[in-house]
Amino acid sequence: MNDPQTPEGGAAKHPVDQALPPVKLIGAGLQHVAAMYAGVVAPPLVVGIGVGLSTPDIAFLMSASLFAAGIATLLQTLGFWKVGSRLPFVNGVSFAGVAPMLAIAKAQSSADALPVIYGAVIVAGLLGFLLAPWFCKLVRFFPPVVTGTVITLIGVSLLPVAFNWAQGGNRKAEDYGSLTNISLAAASLLITVVLRRVLRGFLKQLSILFGLVAGTLISLPLGAADFSGVTDAHLLGFPTPFHFGAPQFSAAAVISMCIVMLVIMTESTADVLALGEIVGRPADEKTLAAALRADGLGTAISPFFNAFAASAFAQNVGLVAITKIRSRFVVAAAGGILILLGLCPMLASLVALIPQPVLGGVGITLFGTIAASGVQTLAKSALEHGDNVLIVAISLGAGIIPMAAPDFYHAFPESLRIILDSGISAGCVVAVLLNLAFNHLGRTSEPSPAPAAPQPVH
16 A cells, blocks of 8 residues: 555655654754753743752652653654644643743642642643644634734743842842852853854754853852752652642633643644644644644643643754754654653753753743744734734733732732733733734724744744
8 A cells, every 4th residue: 555645656755754764863863852952841940949849859850841741742743543743843841831830839838839730731731632623723813913922921921030040049048149140140141142153053052051061060169059969869760640749620720721721732833834834744724633632632641740731842843944854753763862861860950950040041041032932923913004013012011010010919819810920821811802802803994914924933
């Protein structure tokens, strides 16, 4: 029987479905892992610190995220039934959920924070899985004016985290905000920027990791690195299901994470469309639905292994465009590598020992890049047309309130504050509602021009 992807007569398979020789397969897979490694371990690091976990527990959390990212990546690239885009798509822990999860944790005791978060993530993932065949039909309600605003808020909401790290991370510490801490953060940032400027090709993709390593080496003579977590970590280990407790279900937390899931699905839709064009296999409605099912299922599974919501990594879409390697089996190999890394807690603990000022300096680049990606998307949102500027202005304002005035909603019920205290969730709701009001419901003016095809983030 002829391959369904090839013309009759034995013609070559589409490049997406071609397998590379083992050496090239593993080498190209490692490149994908290197490009997204820092992005995978950063969210659990932020959340782990936010809920007050110890260094070994943070290392465990990061290992779990690597393991779950590998599973989610295999779901996307290899797939089964109607799950998975079968495109070279890397999946990992989404930044979109970090700020809402910190808001959820703030409303809970330290012992209940992660179980409540995991319960909300499971429900959100199942919702995403069930909504997939319908959501791909609703893309027109999430134009660049909405997605750009939300992505911008993701970056802006996380920048204060980087600023806190740069000062030392612990506001009660004597050296918080000291000249040494801020200088260390500035040095790490400068090194990252210089490396990004002078390096080329694959090495340029590693500038974030190089900046972290260089900053940590600089911190060693200062005694800022704590190696106790590495010495206490096991070489091998499996992410025990529900290590931090059985999931708990809070209505407000579930609503907040369901909003995050809609954001993730919106971002993934844009990434699938972009990647389909890059690899020469344009994504149709069936492919979009399969990709979103993989996101939802990966998200629902992740909490069982102590990880969080999963989504596509845009930087890896850019990597496919740069390298011209279109095989989905390369990314599947990357998924296998992620699983192996997740089974090695000692490796994750090496990342956990990086001093927080170093993370803060590099984090400014990492989180700022997300905000810049949002601005890039907004540039394609026809701001000169109709009331789109007003939509962006009010949505950004609503999303920045929790950062600029943390006590703004102090008189509101706790259930509402979980949503309102998350700039991403609040800004997304406002952006969607305003877009509906101005660009869909009862519209009498001419329709906005069709949004430009999404571009990958490099």
